[in-house]
Amino acid sequence: MLKQIEGSRAVAEAVALCRPDVICAYPISPQTHIVEGLGELVKDGTLTPCEFINVESEFAAMSVAIGSSATGARTYTATASQGLLFMAEAVYNASGLGLPIVMTVANRAIGAPINIWNDHSDSMSQRDSGWIQLFAESNQEALDLHIQAFKLAEELSMPVMVCMDGFILTHAYERVDMPAQAEVDAFLPPYEPRQVLDPAEPVSIGAMVGPEAFMEVRYLAHAKQLSALEVIPRIAHEFQQRFGRRSGGLVRGYRCEDAETIVVALGSVIGTLKDTVDDMRERGVLIGVLGLQSFRPFPLAAVRAALQHAKRVVVLEKSFSVGLGGVVSTDVRLALSGLQLHGYTVVAGLGGRAITKASLERTLREAIADKLPSLTFMDLDWRIVNRQLEREAQVRRSGPIAENLLRDVGTVASKVS
Amino acid sequence: MNAPVKFYQTGTFTVGNRLLAPEQRSVQASTERSNSLNSGHRACQGCGEALGARYAVDAAMRATGNRLIAANATGCLEVFSTPYPETSWQLPWIHSLFGNVAAVGTGIAAALKVKAAKAGLGQSAVRVLAQGGDGGTTDIGFGCLSGMFERNDDVLYICYDNEAYMNTGVQRSSATPYAARTATTMAVGAEPGAERGKGKNLPLIAMAHQIPYVATATVADLRDLEAKVEKAMTIHGARYLHILVPCPLGWGSASHDTIKLARLARETGIFPVFEAEHGEVTAVTKIRHRVPVDEYLRPQKRFAHLFGKEVAAQAPAAPAAQGGASVLARPGAGAGQGHPEMLARIQADADRNIRRFKLLDEPEVH
Numbered sequence: 001m002l003k004q005i006e007g008s009r010a011v012a013e014a015v016a017l018c019r020p021d022v023i024c025a026y027p028i029s030p031q032t033h034i035v036e037g038l039g040e041l042v043k044d045g046t047l048t049p050c051e052f053i054n055v056e057s058e059f060a061a062m063s064v065a066i067g068s069s070a071t072g073a074r075t076y077t078a079t080a081s082q083g084l085l086f087m088a089e090a091v092y093n094a095s096g097l098g099l100p101i102v103m104t105v106a107n108r109a110i111g112a113p114i115n116i117w118n119d120h121s122d123s124m125s126q127r128d129s130g131w132i133q134l135f136a137e138s139n140q141e142a143l144d145l146h147i148q149a150f151k152l153a154e155e156l157s158m159p160v161m162v163c164m165d166g167f168i169l170t171h172a173y174e175r176v177d178m179p180a181q182a183e184v185d186a187f188l189p190p191y192e193p194r195q196v197l198d199p200a201e202p203v204s205i206g207a208m209v210g211p212e213a214f215m216e217v218r219y220l221a222h223a224k225q226l227s228a229l230e231v232i233p234r235i236a237h238e239f240q241q242r243f244g245r246r247s248g249g250l251v252r253g254y255r256c257e258d259a260e261t262i263v264v265a266l267g268s269v270i271g272t273l274k275d276t277v278d279d280m281r282e283r284g285v286l287i288g289v290l291g292l293q294s295f296r297p298f299p300l301a302a303v304r305a306a307l308q309h310a311k312r313v314v315v316l317e318k319s320f321s322v323g324l325g326g327v328v329s330t331d332v333r334l335a336l337s338g339l340q341l342h343g344y345t346v347v348a349g350l351g352g353r354a355i356t357k358a359s360l361e362r363t364l365r366e367a368i369a370d371k372l373p374s375l376t377f378m379d380l381d382w383r384i385v386n387r388q389l390e391r392e393a394q395v396r397r398s399g400p401i402a403e404n405l406l407r408d409v410g411t412v413a414s415k416v417s
Numbered sequence: 418m419n420a421p422v423k424f425y426q427t428g429t430f431t432v433g434n435r436l437l438a439p440e441q442r443s444v445q446a447s448t449e450r451s452n453s454l455n456s457g458h459r460a461c462q463g464c465g466e467a468l469g470a471r472y473a474v475d476a477a478m479r480a481t482g483n484r485l486i487a488a489n490a491t492g493c494l495e496v497f498s499t500p501y502p503e504t505s506w507q508l509p510w511i512h513s514l515f516g517n518v519a520a521v522g523t524g525i526a527a528a529l530k531v532k533a534a535k536a537g538l539g540q541s542a543v544r545v546l547a548q549g550g551d552g553g554t555t556d557i558g559f560g561c562l563s564g565m566f567e568r569n570d571d572v573l574y575i576c577y578d579n580e581a582y583m584n585t586g587v588q589r590s591s592a593t594p595y596a597a598r599t600a601t602t603m604a605v606g607a608e609p610g611a612e613r614g615k616g617k618n619l620p621l622i623a624m625a626h627q628i629p630y631v632a633t634a635t636v637a638d639l640r641d642l643e644a645k646v647e648k649a650m651t652i653h654g655a656r657y658l659h660i661l662v663p664c665p666l667g668w669g670s671a672s673h674d675t676i677k678l679a680r681l682a683r684e685t686g687i688f689p690v691f692e693a694e695h696g697e698v699t700a701v702t703k704i705r706h707r708v709p710v711d712e713y714l715r716p717q718k719r720f721a722h723l724f725g726k727e728v729a730a731q732a733p734a735a736p737a738a739q740g741g742a743s744v745l746a747r748p749g750a751g752a753g754q755g756h757p758e759m760l761a762r763i764q765a766d767a768d769r770n771i772r773r774f775k776l777l778d779e780p781e782v783h
Contacts, residue, residue, distance in 0.1 A: 063514065066517070067523060090514060201509075203510075204506050
């Protein structure tokens with residue numbers, strides 16, 4: 001059924017169609033509308049039986065999810081940014097225990113300085129947590145990925161994070177095609193846990209494991225993620241068969257066939273990139289986009305296959321490893337081992353800085369001319385950076401950095417473009 | 418109305434199980450007991466926590482007809498009971514993290530509620546126990562615990578309080594009493610041991626949440642402990658049981674003194690044993706045989722600095738000085754050697770507990 005609704009509402013309705021048993025909620029922008037929507041669906045009896053629990057922190061949210069998932073309940077929660085960091089210990093624990101929890105991350109920057117706007121720093125910080133990480137390009141894909149995520153998580157007995165860009169997707173009203181309950185029921189079988197706390201068959205879960213078996217437990221988690229490289233495309237295919245649209249999978253190329261330059265990206269910026277590519281193609285530039293729908297497991301072979309005939313690869317990412325550079329770029333580089341390609345990392349959109357077609361085209365043209373530095377911060381305001389560097393060189397007590405920069409920016413501090 | 422009869426163990430005012438009809442005997446005396454924390458685990462000799470957990474979990478198992486799921490915080494109990502793959506737990510049991518056991522309990526209870534609803538039942542026959550030590554309860558797990566209380570989730574939380582982080586090597590927790598030596602409250606300086614005016618009283622904080630049931634107990638009173646677990650299992654909603662469990666390793670006490678010290682903690686007034694419902698104290702275990710605090714403190718090396726070397730080396734003091742005056746006078750015998758002023762403060766704290774919880778039948782004049 002076609003609907004014109006907010007991205008968060010679309011996700012809430014899609015999650016409800018998956019009939020979760022337990023939902024834990026702790027508010028953090030920009031995730032709030034998702035759990036608010038679900039809470040309403042539970043309270044008005046649309047989604048029943050279901051326990052909707054307002055917890056006291058994100059750490060508690062993931063901990064409640066661990067308890068309920070281990071007791072055989074289909075379990076969902078959502079978070080973002082600081083919330084994801086606050087629950088980090090439990091995030092690792094959920095995957096270590098092999099519990100198929102599904103969580104939405106409404107991607108948002110991490111402070112300090114505190115910032116509520118979109119980038120991918122939050123979910124990237126949990127890159128190695130053992131969770132599968134799927135990235136949505138659009139609200140339709142976010143909706144679809146949640147339905148796929150429960151199936152994927154439960155088939156592998158492994159938690160799945162569905163990442164969608166905060167505000168850009170969560171708060172955007174777009175047309176989505178909402179599946180019917182019967183169709184989702186046919187696609188997603190009831191949860192059959194591999195391990196469950198059951199008095200009829202007592203087991204101990206989460207016991208101390210010493211050096212004699214710890215590495216093997218870890219390896220098995222890796223092996224499962226590798227098997228997800230086959231399961232993710234299969235589920236996406238099944239989804240397409242039933243619902244008639246392509247969503248999810250490992251990677252998705254756009255006009256890559258004869259492309260000399262391919263831009264690799266995650267999430268909603270792929271839309272802007274496609275428009276930019278269309279414009280540049282019209283002017284004869286052989287350029288394409290490769291979207292990563294699965295970041296963990298990282299589809300090394302699929303990325304290599306998609307990029308190996310290009311001359312040049314630009315990784316555009318909304319994340320940044322301080323002291324190194326790109327996060328996604330490092331993985332892409334690994335996928336391209338031994339290939340002689342020109343590679344560029346463009347860090348863009350941190351803390352919600354708008355990524356415009358104009359800036360993208362200018363940056364990509366520099367890359368095509370092979371004049372782009374290997375690591376570029378797109379649209380960085382060098383003026384205020386340099387002023388702060390001068391200030392620090394001159395005065396010992398130079399003061400708080402962010403406040404100095406805002407003062408230099410002046411009255412347009414809230415301007416994002 | 419008849420007051421409930423509770424029986425006491427060897428060393429106090431004993432009524433042995435053998436004098437009772439079989440149905441009145443303790444859970445521990447029953448050959449049918451579940452042994453939910455089975456033998457073969459790796460607790461220290463004389464471990465109060467192992468004893469408390471066995472008493473409590475067996476009682477909870479009997480009260481629920483063995484339909485019980487336990488969540489465990491990180492800590493001694495989790496570590497000594499589960500080195501992979503030799504679990505001692507004979508019931509469904511999960512360990513997640515140090516600071517989240519109350520929330521894990523909430524999750525289990527929520528899942529059981531939905532399962533029951535799907536089966537067309539009003540409520541789940543399977544019940545939930547969350548348990549941890551004082552560090553996991555009063556410090557790192559406090560946020561999750563308060564959240565579980567506040568939502569009145571259907572979980573019985575048991576804190577096994579041995580008054581410090583024993584698993585990591587005896588560091589101070591917010592349950593560590595004044596003057597106690599730990600690895601992080603060293604027995605040096607002008608006021609050795611844990612500082613004055615710090616720490617928190619979790620049973621009182623639990624009561625402030627107005628939850629249906631809060632109780633304290635010690636491993637010295639098996640019948641009382643079992644009765645409180647059974648009572649807790651007749652109630653739905655958040656329940657809190659705080660059990661004092663002496664730790665020979667951390668307290669520097671003889672392993673055969675675990676039960677004696679737990680009893681002395683109660684009989685000095687240092688550890689009030691009581692029940693509260695919806696924030697109101699409804700029952701207290703009266704002190705039967707009041708003793709001064711130094712009788713409780715002296716056998717514990719963590720308090721040795723209070724007494725000084727010569728005093729500590731003496732034979733145990735004669736028991737049963739009645740009344741406050743002689744209690745306060747006694748540490749004076751070691752004046753200049755130990756810290757009589759600190760002892761006096763501990764005595765004053767115990768006296769305040771006695772007044773506050775009305776632990777003596779007749780008020781004494783001080």
